[in-house]
Amino acid sequence: MTPSGPHRSLWRRALALLGRPEPRPDAEPEPGRRAAAAWRVRSLFVNYRRILDQNNAALELMAEMERALGGEYIFDRTFLETSVRRVSERVHHVAYNLNALTGNAHVALYDRFQDIQSRLHQILEGTVPAGARGPVLPFSGIDWDMEPQAGLPALCLNELSLRAGVRIADGFVVVPASCLALAGREAGAEGPEPGEVRGAVAEAARALAAGGAPSLSVTLALAEDSRRAPLARRTGLTPAELDAALPEMLARALDAEPEAATAGLLAMVQEEPAAALGGEVLTRAPATSGPEGRLDLLLIRARVQGAPGDADAYALRRAHPFDAVRTEVAPRPVQGRLPGGQRPVGAGADGLLHGSALLAPKAQRALAETALLLERRLGGACEVRWNLAPSGEPVILSVAPQPPDPGTDPDADLSEAIARARVLCQGGQTVQSGIAAGTVVRVTEALAPQDFPAGAVAVAATASPRLAPLLQRAGALLTATGTAAGHLATVARELRVPAVFGMPGVLEALPEGTAVTVDAAEDTVYEGIQDELLRHAGSGAELDPGDPEYRLLRRLLRFILPLHLVDPQTPDFSPEGCRSYHDILHYCHERAVSELAELHEKRPGLGGLHTRRLATGVPFEIRVLDIGGGLGPDVTGVAEPDDVACEPLRAFLDGLRREDAWDDAPADLSLRDVMTGMGRTSQAMGASPETLTGNLAITGADYLNLSLRLGYHFSVVDALLSGDATRDYVYFRFVGGLADPRRRERRARFIRRVLAALDFNVSQKGDLVAGRLKLAGADCLRAALTALGALTAVTRQRDMAMHADSDAEALYEDFVRRHLRPEGAEQDGETRGATC
Amino acid sequence: MSDNSQPAAHKLRVMVIDDEAIVCKRLRSAFQKAGYEVETFGGSAPALARLEEAEFDVVVTDLKMEGADGLQVLASARERHPATRVVVITGFATMETAKESLHMGAFDFVAKPFKLGDILDCLRRIEGELREARAAQTDGGQEAP
Numbered sequence: 001m002t003p004s005g006p007h008r009s010l011w012r013r014a015l016a017l018l019g020r021p022e023p024r025p026d027a028e029p030e031p032g033r034r035a036a037a038a039w040r041v042r043s044l045f046v047n048y049r050r051i052l053d054q055n056n057a058a059l060e061l062m063a064e065m066e067r068a069l070g071g072e073y074i075f076d077r078t079f080l081e082t083s084v085r086r087v088s089e090r091v092h093h094v095a096y097n098l099n100a101l102t103g104n105a106h107v108a109l110y111d112r113f114q115d116i117q118s119r120l121h122q123i124l125e126g127t128v129p130a131g132a133r134g135p136v137l138p139f140s141g142i143d144w145d146m147e148p149q150a151g152l153p154a155l156c157l158n159e160l161s162l163r164a165g166v167r168i169a170d171g172f173v174v175v176p177a178s179c180l181a182l183a184g185r186e187a188g189a190e191g192p193e194p195g196e197v198r199g200a201v202a203e204a205a206r207a208l209a210a211g212g213a214p215s216l217s218v219t220l221a222l223a224e225d226s227r228r229a230p231l232a233r234r235t236g237l238t239p240a241e242l243d244a245a246l247p248e249m250l251a252r253a254l255d256a257e258p259e260a261a262t263a264g265l266l267a268m269v270q271e272e273p274a275a276a277l278g279g280e281v282l283t284r285a286p287a288t289s290g291p292e293g294r295l296d297l298l299l300i301r302a303r304v305q306g307a308p309g310d311a312d313a314y315a316l317r318r319a320h321p322f323d324a325v326r327t328e329v330a331p332r333p334v335q336g337r338l339p340g341g342q343r344p345v346g347a348g349a350d351g352l353l354h355g356s357a358l359l360a361p362k363a364q365r366a367l368a369e370t371a372l373l374l375e376r377r378l379g380g381a382c383e384v385r386w387n388l389a390p391s392g393e394p395v396i397l398s399v400a401p402q403p404p405d406p407g408t409d410p411d412a413d414l415s416e417a418i419a420r421a422r423v424l425c426q427g428g429q430t431v432q433s434g435i436a437a438g439t440v441v442r443v444t445e446a447l448a449p450q451d452f453p454a455g456a457v458a459v460a461a462t463a464s465p466r467l468a469p470l471l472q473r474a475g476a477l478l479t480a481t482g483t484a485a486g487h488l489a490t491v492a493r494e495l496r497v498p499a500v501f502g503m504p505g506v507l508e509a510l511p512e513g514t515a516v517t518v519d520a521a522e523d524t525v526y527e528g529i530q531d532e533l534l535r536h537a538g539s540g541a542e543l544d545p546g547d548p549e550y551r552l553l554r555r556l557l558r559f560i561l562p563l564h565l566v567d568p569q570t571p572d573f574s575p576e577g578c579r580s581y582h583d584i585l586h587y588c589h590e591r592a593v594s595e596l597a598e599l600h601e602k603r604p605g606l607g608g609l610h611t612r613r614l615a616t617g618v619p620f621e622i623r624v625l626d627i628g629g630g631l632g633p634d635v636t637g638v639a640e641p642d643d644v645a646c647e648p649l650r651a652f653l654d655g656l657r658r659e660d661a662w663d664d665a666p667a668d669l670s671l672r673d674v675m676t677g678m679g680r681t682s683q684a685m686g687a688s689p690e691t692l693t694g695n696l697a698i699t700g701a702d703y704l705n706l707s708l709r710l711g712y713h714f715s716v717v718d719a720l721l722s723g724d725a726t727r728d729y730v731y732f733r734f735v736g737g738l739a740d741p742r743r744r745e746r747r748a749r750f751i752r753r754v755l756a757a758l759d760f761n762v763s764q765k766g767d768l769v770a771g772r773l774k775l776a777g778a779d780c781l782r783a784a785l786t787a788l789g790a791l792t793a794v795t796r797q798r799d800m801a802m803h804a805d806s807d808a809e810a811l812y813e814d815f816v817r818r819h820l821r822p823e824g825a826e827q828d829g830e831t832r833g834a835t836c
Numbered sequence: 837m838s839d840n841s842q843p844a845a846h847k848l849r850v851m852v853i854d855d856e857a858i859v860c861k862r863l864r865s866a867f868q869k870a871g872y873e874v875e876t877f878g879g880s881a882p883a884l885a886r887l888e889e890a891e892f893d894v895v896v897t898d899l900k901m902e903g904a905d906g907l908q909v910l911a912s913a914r915e916r917h918p919a920t921r922v923v924v925i926t927g928f929a930t931m932e933t934a935k936e937s938l939h940m941g942a943f944d945f946v947a948k949p950f951k952l953g954d955i956l957d958c959l960r961r962i963e964g965e966l967r968e969a970r971a972a973q974t975d976g977g978q979e980a981p
Contacts, residue, residue, distance in 0.1 A: 068949055074863065075949035076856035078927030415847075415871030430951075521952060522869070536869070549858045 041698065042627045044599070047101040049703075051094055051592045052720070055585050056727055058090035062560055062582065067484050069553055070493045071433025071521055071543040080552055084120050087560060091581045098588040102595055108575035109584060116559050116581060123555045135178040135192045135200040139171050145558055149175040151266050152226035152545060153399050156377040160396065164472050166370050167389065169397045170211065171270030172204045174246070176223055179265050183250035198243065205239035205269060213271030216242055219398060220253050223264025227380060227401045227546040231260065235272060242269065273395055277358055278305050278387030281371040282402055284535075285315050296437075296534035297325055300367055302358040305387065312358045319517075319529045320438030320455030320475055322368040324361060332356045367394055369454040373472075374399045376434075376496045379544030401546075417532035424516060425478075425509040425525040427502075431489045433521035434498030435537035436476040437529045440514045442507075443470055457518060459510050463488045463501050471497050476518040478506050478525065496545070500525075568594075569763070593731060593772075596705055596718055599698075611696065614639045618657055618793065622695040622706075630699025648704035648719035648730070649697055651782040655789025660818055662793050708792060715792055721781055729774035730784050732760065734795070735767050746802040747795060753812050754791055757820060758784045790819040846970070848872040848963055849891070853883040853909060854898040854925070859948075863896065866952045872959070880904040884912055891917045894943075894962055896955070899926035899933060907940060914941050921962045925950070 065083050068075050095109040139158045142150045150173045161168045178197040180187040192200075205216060215238065220231040231253045237245060246267060254260055285299035296318045303311035310330035316322045359367075371384045374396070381402040386394050441456040445466040452458065454473040463482025468491040471477065477492055482501035492499040498520035510516060510525065517530040526533070543550055558580075565573050565583045568590050578584045595602075611623035612631065615638050624631060624639060630646035631639055641657065644650050655661065698705040706717040718731040734751050744767050751769045755762045759780070760771030773784050794815055802808045850872045852863045860876035867874045875892075877883035880901050887895075895913045899906035910922045921943040926933065929947035937945045944958050 064949075073949035073951055074859055074955070076854070076859055076927055079949045082927065414869050418869060418871070519869075521866070523953075536865070543858070543862060547858055547861075549856075 041603075041625065044101060044596075045627050045698065045700070045703070045705075047097045048592055048596055049700075050097045051101065051588060052727055054090050054093045054097065055589050056724065058087055058094065058581070058585055059726070061087040061090065062557075063485050065553065066490065066493065066557060066561055067431075069550070069557065070431050070484070070489075070499075072430040072484065075549065075553075077549060077552070080549065080556060081124060084124060084556060084560075087581060088117050088120070091584055094585055094588045098592055101592055106575060106588075106591065109578070109588070112575050112578045113584060116579075116584075119559050120556055123552065123559075135175065135181075135197045136204050137173045137175060138204065139168070139173070142173065144554065147551070147555065148223055148264065149173070149266070151221055151223040151264070151268070152378060152551075153221065154268055156374055156399055157396065159377060160370070160374060164370075164373060166373075167393055167395045169213075169270045169273060169395060170208060171268055172208070174201060174267040174269065176264045176266050179250050179267055180254075180261060182247045183254055184247070185254060185261060201246065201269070202239060202243055205242050208269070208271045209239050211271060212273075214274050215272045217270050217272050217398070218242060218246060218249065219268045219270075219400070220249060221266060221268065221400070222260060223266050224548075225263055225546075226378065226551075229403055230400050231257070231265070268398070270398065272397070273387065273389070275387035275389065275395070276305055277302060278385070278397075279303050279311060281367055281384040281386065282381070283318070283371050283375040283384070284381035284402060292325060294531055295325060296529070296531040298368055298371065300359065300364055303330075304358065314359060314364050316364060316368050317529065318368075318372065318534060319436075319515075320453060320457075322365045322455065324364065327357065329355070329357045363388070363392070363394070369473075370394060370396060372455065377545070379496070379546045379550070414532060414536055417530065421517070421526040421528070421530050421533075423524055424514075424527050425503055425506050426523060427504045428478075428500045428506075428523050429484045429502050430520050430523055431477075431484045431499040431501050432492045432497055433543060434476070434496065435517065435519050435521075435533055436498045437515070437517040437534055438475040440510045440512055440516055442512050443467060449473060457510075457516055459506055461507060471495050476520065478503050478510070478518065480504075480506050593718065593729075599705060599707075612637075612639050614641070614644070614697070616641065616653065616657060618662060620695060622697050622708075625696060625698045627698060627700050627703075629701030630697075630704075644699075645701060646697075646699035646704055647702055647721045647782070648717075648785055649699055649706065651721075651785035652704070652706065652717060652719075652789040655786035655791070655819065656793050658790050658793070658819070661790040662796070717785070717788060719781070719785060721778060723778060725775065725777060728776075728778065728781055729772060730760075730781050730788070731770070731772045732788055733768065733770040735769070743802045746805065746808040750802070750808050750812050750815075751791065751795060754787070754815060754820075757816065758787055760784070787819055791815070794819075846966070848959065848966070849893045850874050850959065851883060851886065851892040851895045852876040852897075853878075853880060853895065853901070853906075855879055855901050856898070859898070859925075862952070863955070866956060867959070870956055870959070880906075880909050883909065887913055887916055892920055893966060894921050894923065894959060896923045896925060899924055899937075900928055907937065910937065910940055910942055921965075923955070923958055925955075 061083060065087070067073065068079070092113055095106070095113055098106055098109070137146060137150050137154075139154055139161070142155050142158045144155065147155050154171075154173050157168045160166045174182070174197070177187045177191040178200070181192050181194045181197050182201075184194070208216060215236045217233065217235040218237065219233045222228050222231070232249050234245060234249065246269075250265065250267065253265060279300065279302040281301075282299040285297040292315070297315045298318050300314040300316065301311040302314070303309070309332065312330055313326075313328040314324060315326040316324055367384075367386060371382070374384055375382050378399060378401065382399050383402045384399050385397040387397060389395050436457065438455050438457045439453070440459050441453060443452065443458045443460045445464055447470065449469040449472065452470050452473050455475040456473075457476045457478065458467070458470055458474040460467055460477070460479045461481065463479045463486055465487040467477075468488055471488075471491050472495065474497050477497055477499040479501045480503060482488065484501060489499070489501065498518050500518070500520050500523050503523070503525075506525075515528050517526045517528065517533055518524075519526070519533060545551060545554070560581045562580050563582045563586060564579050565577055565586055567573060573587065573590075575587065578587055611625045612635065614622045614624050616622055626646075630644070630649065632643045632645050635643045641650075641653050644653065695708045696706070702720060702722045704717060704719045708715045708717070714735055716731070716733045720728050722728055732755065734748075748764055748767055748769050752762050752764050752771075755769070755771035758771075758773065759776065760773045762769065762771040764770075773781065776784075794811075802811065848871075850867050852860055852867070852874065853876075854860050854863075855878055857878065860878065864874050864876050875886065877886065880897075880903050883895075883897075884904060892913075895909065897906045897909045904912070906924050906926065910924065913920050913922050922941070923944045923946060924937045924942045925946045925948060927948040929945070934945045943962060946955060946958065
């Protein structure tokens with residue numbers, strides 16, 4: 001395309017000076033080559049569509065696996081094997097199609113795919129590499145990837161410390177292969193040598209002791225059976241004593257239970273901080289007879305360390321606000337002193353009589369909150385050992401599964417209890433199964449997590465990701481809108497917070513302060529605290545982290561679901577940077593979109609293909625290459641706007657053809673402007689001027705790839721409007737223009753502001769402004785395309801007129817007023833389009 | 837969720853057969869909450885032996901198991917107690933196995949993974965049918981299906 005009007009002569013002079021021929025507007029290659037070229041273009045877009053389709057299918061499979069973790073589905077091992085196979089096939093196809101699209105520019109993806117697939121197979125086979133990260137693992141370095149090596153209790157303690165800010169007794173884990181080596185058993189070809197393990201243990205123990213702890217404890221457990229009580233435990237050890245004691249303990253455990261060798265026998269070594277007061281919390285109080293026996297209680301025991309005498313016992317309700325039900329204070333001599341120097345019969349600093357109880361109600365509730373957090377992560381009733389630091393802050397020493405109470409019956413008949421309970425709300429979608437009770441607290445994004453009462457039932461209008469920090473403290477979460485997909489749902493499953501989204505009428509039915517019981521698996525909220533239902537939840541009848549299938553799924557998802565590659569601009573955004581299947585999918589999708597956006601530079605001569613002219617009614621034409629469904633079936637000759645069936649192009653044309661978007665006044669243009677502008681345009685696009693073809697639209701029914709050369713500007717619009725909000729997008733890129741650098745910079749800023757106002761994710765590099773809009777509804781995307789049409793027309797030569805910043809500001813304000821006003825606003829008797 | 841308005845009535849007796857412990861555990865919990873009497877078995881052999889001793893309203897059986905598979909359990913249960921409804925669950929759902937199951941008299945065919953609500957809806961339909969049959973029997977002396 002060549003400019004029209006007064007610019008044409010300047011253009012010809014410029015080309016003559018450069019020694020470049022003026023492009024002939026209607027030159028076409030011979031028919032055979034034309035057909036082959038058209039076929040190649042169509043195959044590019046077929047590959048592109050395959051990438052989108054396979055990407056979407058893979059993401060749906062991944063989401064299904066992740067939802068299964070929440071307990072919504074009943075699944076078995078076959079489901080896990082089948083899911084891994086199906087998602088692997090999809091991811092492989094995506095990588096294959098990207099390489100087909102780009103001429104094998106990303107073959108390194110296959111290596112990463114193979115690595116991840118091998119790891120998934122190892123997990124399914126149960127053959128996790130031994131000693132992958134060293135003979136011992138410090139607590140602070142344990143994450144879910146190491147759960148087979150470190151065991152669930154150590155992982156839960158570390159997560160409690162990192163995410164909930166609770167103090168724990170620091171320590172390290174001697175991994176299963178190291179334990180076998182220490183015990184003198186066969187540790188496998190990749191297992192460590194006993195000497196290496198002893199050295200690592202001694203070094204880690206010395207480091208712990210150097211932190212000030214007077215002694216160490218060691219606990220033996222099974223990584224593959226987190227429900228099993230510890231096999232052995234010793235306390236009060238020095239590092240030297242540990243060196244002698246640990247091999248002996250391990251050997252004895254293996255002699256008593258040879259199968260422990262294949263069940264992940266490990267050792268947890270922890271500091272034993274000095275404290276005056278300590279005890280344990282049983283998150284399920286032993287069953288008792290009488291009225292209290294029906295209640296769902298936890299039990300806290302507290303005793304003075306190193307002193308004879310009985311422990312205090314405090315029975316609290318497990319539901320927020322953890323009301324005390326029974327307190328048993330052990331007899332203490334009246335002249336004695338309690339930890340902290342307080343006398344039992346004497347006034348405290350506040351002038352009130354203290355009494356001889358060891359734990360104040362506030363400290364009891366704090367322990368209850370922490371213990372229940374651990375129970376949720378561990379997946380079952382647990383015994384939590386604790387002591388109080390000199391500051392009065394609880395320190396969690398250890399967590400272990402609580403042995404089943406012979407007084408409870410997991411098969412107890414709940415039907416009568418459920419029949420008596422009044423249902424307050426029902427329906428929606430289970431995000432994370434589980435049963436929890438507490439008082440209702442309405443939450444919004446403005447609520448700070450520390451202001452949310454721990455253990456309460458959070459009720460929100462929407463499943464906003466910004467509510468995620470509250471989940472550390474929530475007993476359960478209910479929302480009026482939202483689905484089981486999305487970030488908030490993922491966090492709820494990660495933290496195992498019982499959650500139901502999209503619950504009809506939840507805001508009206510559950511006023512603030514209502515005591516409720518949530519059964520998330522049944523999508524039901526009952527009035528009041530339903531103790532029988534809560535006791536059933538603790539009987540191990542629900543899906544929990546102790547189930548092998550749960551652990552297996554969780555381990556698999558660690559290599560499937562997390563998205564590590566986020567920013568395409570960073571060097572890490574590469575095949576080598578892919579650590580999960582999701583990374584591979586995201587990388588392929590980004591690269592595929594980029595490939596099409598740069599299509600016209602990488603494949604010169606596209607404009608010479610057999611295309612149909614589209615008469616737009618504005619001062620330029622577009623040629624259309626229809627790859628299927630972009631134009632009506634009866635179009636012959638020149639197409640008119642009404643013949644366009646491609647939805648993105650229709651929306652774009654609506655904006656492009658607005659009368660008030662065009663300025664026919666001649667540009668304030670000098671030859672210097674022309675020369676510098678041409679060079680910069682082609683340089684920015686990485687191509688020579690003659691390859692910057694005229695306006696070409698490649699269209700399908702729901703897809704558009706449009707390159708426009710308007711004056712000295714070069715823009716690309718790439719859009720998909722399939723109706724699937726998770727895939728649809730609009731991509732826009734603009735570069736070029738004549739005039740001095742300051743005016744061009746003002747133009748770039750103007751475009752950037754407009755894109756930002758349309759909720760695009762925008763980047764700018766010199767004159768090149770690019771933006772992408774995705775995860776928006778169809779109306780938003782159409783409105784954005786219409787606005788881009790108007791923007792394209794407006795910026796045709798507007799940078800020429802941006803002599804000052806005030807000009808750019810005025811242009812922006814004028815553009816917003818004319819083209820971005822909300823629906824329904826009127827100006828001069830006309831109603832403009834909507835923005836979102 | 838059980839219907840709070842129903843008077844005390846016959847409790848549905850349900851047998852669950854699956855070699856995956858997680859399936860038995862989850863279904864047991866869900867069915868108990870719904871007010872059903874539940875017995876679970878990890879294999880077809882002990883389940884078939886139990887069917888010799890007692891009648892169940894519903895048998896929920898996996899398809900692929902060691903020894904007698906789900907279709908054999910279906911045939912045996914229907915032979916012993918024609919009124920027993922059998923629901924087949926499987927992770928290897930194909931059109932052929934679905935057709936064969938239904939042809940042999942299965943009440944329903946459910947592919948894993950399935951939502952708890954889906955299987956509970958299935959049992960509630962059976963409950964409804966049995967209730968109607970008993971009511972018809974009481975009113976007109978007609979034979980139950």
